Amino acid sequence: MNTKELQYFMKVCEEQSINKAAGKLFITQQGLSRVIANLEKNLNVKLLERNARGVFPTEEGQYLYEKCEKLICMLDEIEAGMKQMANRRKRLTIGYACGVMHAFSFQLIQKYKSEHREMEITCEEFLNQELIDKITQSEIDVGFIIGKNSSGELVKEQLTERQMVILVYPGHPFYEKDGIYIRELENEPLIMLGERSFLYYEFQRMCRQCGFEPQIVVKTMESAMTRKLCREHVGIGLDVDFELEETALEGIRKIPIMDHLTWVVQMAYRNDSRNFSNIKEFAAYIEQNM
Incomplete structure (x- = not known):
C-alpha cells in the first residue's frame, strides 16, 4: 500500500465512478481497476461495491477512506523525512x-x-x-x-568564556584602577560595538539594573575602531578581553569589569x-x- 494507491482509491470514492476517476487521474479505466484490485488483495478485504447508481465504498472501504487523508500525510511525511536525513549526510x-x-x-x-x-x-x-x-x-x-x-x-x-574590560587612555581618572564596577560608568562617555553585537544589549541591560542609562557616544563595527577612538580620547571603550598583541593596546590600558559580565x-x-x-x-x- 502506497500513497498513490490511496489517492486513487479516494478519487474513486469521491467520483463514485471508476471511469470518471480514471479521467481525472489521467490513467485508463483498466489501469485504475488494477490498482483498486491490488489494494483489495493486499488488505484482504472488499473495498468497493458496484450497483446501478455507481461505485460506493463497503464498510471496510468507508473506514479506509476516512483514514486515507491522515495516512497519506503520514506516509508523505515519512518519505520527506527519509529524504531529508539522506540529504543531511551530504x-x-x-x-x-x-x-x-x-x-x-x-x-x-x-x-x-x-x-x-x-x-x-x-x-x-x-x-x-x-x-x-x-x-x-x-x-x-x-x-x-x-x-x-x-x-x-x-x-x-x-x-569559551571571556571577561569584559574597559579600555582607558592615560590621564583618565580610571587609568590606575585594577577593576571597575558598572555603576562607576554612569555619565561616562562610552565607545562600544553597536547593535550587531550581543554585548551592546547585555551591557545596557546591566546598566539599567544599576539604575542608569549608559552614555554611548560612538557605536563601532569592530573592536579596532573602539581602541582607536579611545586613544583619541573620544571616550572610554568597552570590549571583550581577547588575547591581543601588545601593539594593539598601545596607548591605552584594559581594566577588568568586576561585575559578572562575560562574553x-x-x-x-x-x-x-x-x-x-x-x-x-x-x-x-x-x-x-x-
Whole structure:
C-alpha cells in the first residue's frame, strides 16, 4: 500500500465512478481497476461495491477512506523525512554570530571542510538572535552563538568564556584602577560595538539594573575602531578581553569589569538533530580541537 494507491482509491470514492476517476487521474479505466484490485488483495478485504447508481465504498472501504487523508500525510511525511536525513549526510550549514570568530580561528572550520570534501558545507554570519531563530527553525544545522541561551529546544555546549574590560587612555581618572564596577560608568562617555553585537544589549541591560542609562557616544563595527577612538580620547571603550598583541593596546590600558559580565560562546543545534551524523561528527570535532 502506497500513497498513490490511496489517492486513487479516494478519487474513486469521491467520483463514485471508476471511469470518471480514471479521467481525472489521467490513467485508463483498466489501469485504475488494477490498482483498486491490488489494494483489495493486499488488505484482504472488499473495498468497493458496484450497483446501478455507481461505485460506493463497503464498510471496510468507508473506514479506509476516512483514514486515507491522515495516512497519506503520514506516509508523505515519512518519505520527506527519509529524504531529508539522506540529504543531511551530504551537507552541513554552519552559522556564527557577529564577533564569534574573535574567539577561535576560522581555520578550524576550513580544516574540517578540507577533510570532508564529500559534504557541501556552507558558513554564514548572522546577528546573534537571528542565528538562534534560524537554528530553532532548522534553517541552520549548527551555530556558534553568544550568551547563555535558555531555549529548551537547543543543545548548547560552551566553548569559551571571556571577561569584559574597559579600555582607558592615560590621564583618565580610571587609568590606575585594577577593576571597575558598572555603576562607576554612569555619565561616562562610552565607545562600544553597536547593535550587531550581543554585548551592546547585555551591557545596557546591566546598566539599567544599576539604575542608569549608559552614555554611548560612538557605536563601532569592530573592536579596532573602539581602541582607536579611545586613544583619541573620544571616550572610554568597552570590549571583550581577547588575547591581543601588545601593539594593539598601545596607548591605552584594559581594566577588568568586576561585575559578572562575560562574553560566552556556545555551540548550539536542535535537540532533535543531536544524533544526525553530520552534526554529531562536526560537534565532536569542534570539542576535540577547541
